[in-house]
Amino acid sequence: MTDTHRQSPWFRLLIIALVALLTVGAAGAIGLAAADTGPSAQTITLNESANDSETPSQAERVRITPEDYDEDYLEISTEQSDKAFNTSGPFATFSLSQPVESARVGQPNADARVMGDGSVVRVEYADDAAGSEGSLYDLELFFADGSSYTVDLYATNTDVSVEAAEYTEYSGVIDYLKDQAGDNGYEETPDGAQDYIEDTEDRADLFDHLFSEQVQMFITMRIMDAQNFVSWVVAIGLIAGLAIYFQRKHGWILELQQLAESRAELMREAIRQDYEEFRNAAAKHPLEDVTEIGTNAARYWREQDVETVDDMIEVACKGIVKTDQYGNIVYDDDGQVVFAHHGVDDLAAVDPLTTEQLREQTWLGPLIYEGRLAATTALSNIEAALLVAEKDYNRGNEVRDARRTVSELVARLSGERDYEHAETSSNAARGTTHHYGGSAAGGD
Secondary structure, rough: OOOHHHOHHHHHHHHHHHHHHHHHHHHOOOOOOOOOOOOOOOOOOOOOOOOOOOOOOOOHOOOOOOOOOOOEEEEEEEEOOOOEEEEEEEEEEEEEOOEEEOOOOOOOOOOEEEEEOOOEEEEOOOOOOOOOOOEEEEEEEOOHHHHHHHEEEEEEOOHHHHHHHHHHHHHHHHHHHHHHHOOOOOOOHHHHHHHHHHHHHHHHHHEEEHHHHHHHHHHHHHHHHHHHHHHHHHHHHHHHHHHHHHHHHHHHHHHHHHHHHHHHHHHHHHHHHHHHHHHHHHHEHHHHOOOOOOHHHHHHHHOOOOOEEEEEEEEEEOEEEOOOOOEEEEEEOOOOOOEEEOOHHHHOOOOOOOOHHHHHOOOOOOHHHOOOOOHHHHHHHHHHHHHHHHHOOOOOOHHHHHHHHHHHHHHHOHHHHHOOOOOOOOOOOOOOOOOOOOEEEOOO
């Protein structure tokens, strides 16, 4: 026997079981016990950072998939993906990739109903909803973010009876029962088919009862075998032989799987450790050590609790979580974290992009007051810190988009003098100054 066979977990378990049973047999008693084991569960809480970038509305992101019931009387075909559908039957059901809060049909003779968690909508038609040649209906979907979406539905055959269609499906079964009843001497009528089924069931019950004693005898013999020491020895020997056979023939599959799982786990752990090392290094990298920032600019950033490269990643890429006067994180009515600002995404939303607008409407205001940093300087500081994180600390997947956005903002702001004082509709009315406070969102 090879070392592989001796080290197999199957083989070791079988040898241990055999020794235990032989010991119990020598003592003259075999005990059967059932041990209740309670499954242990681990709850893994994933702390996901909010990545509240500018995203399309739910209406723009929704994908609509018609449900296929595989029924002749219910059919939905796609005329235009996510926009127009041809329906046949008394109702039509659609699955949505974005949950809706409500839905309605603008025309009479049809009604929309939201089902479950809002990801399924069913449209039910009245019998005369389709008319003689079909009718067009508008399904309006309303989402939680205030957006809405309209789907065109062309309805036909709305007067089909679901029950009649279901009975039609059983026509083959009915014909079969009638033929079987006739072949066995019964009348080919509903009563005759019923008599044939009942007589067949009676014969089946009689047949089962004939073997009830044999079944009871078999069970009794098996119980006696369970109390017989020799029977256990024979059974365990057979199981051990089969285990050795399958180990020799197919054991390499299990070993290969175990090796593959161990290698993958090691790779995941190595990646995680590398990430933690880079993150810790970025958290120890002061902003004043970044060449493009320097000591003077770092002083103003420090007043905003941004002291290291990692702090800049949190503030610029993830935003600041809003806190109350006691330092506790603020949550909305739905239990979601409230953000004081969303980092670079808030800066990109300013229109027109001017120093005055950035000072009054964004979280950069405390940094770019008169006598402090210029707006372009503050943006360049953000870009420089994110570039260090991307190149030196392998965090490009976190900061690359934000860095590119800041680079575009710097380029746009560089031409501010040409249009800063121009009279436009967007800068005609200035908003009030906003003060931002909170703590970095954190998380990975």
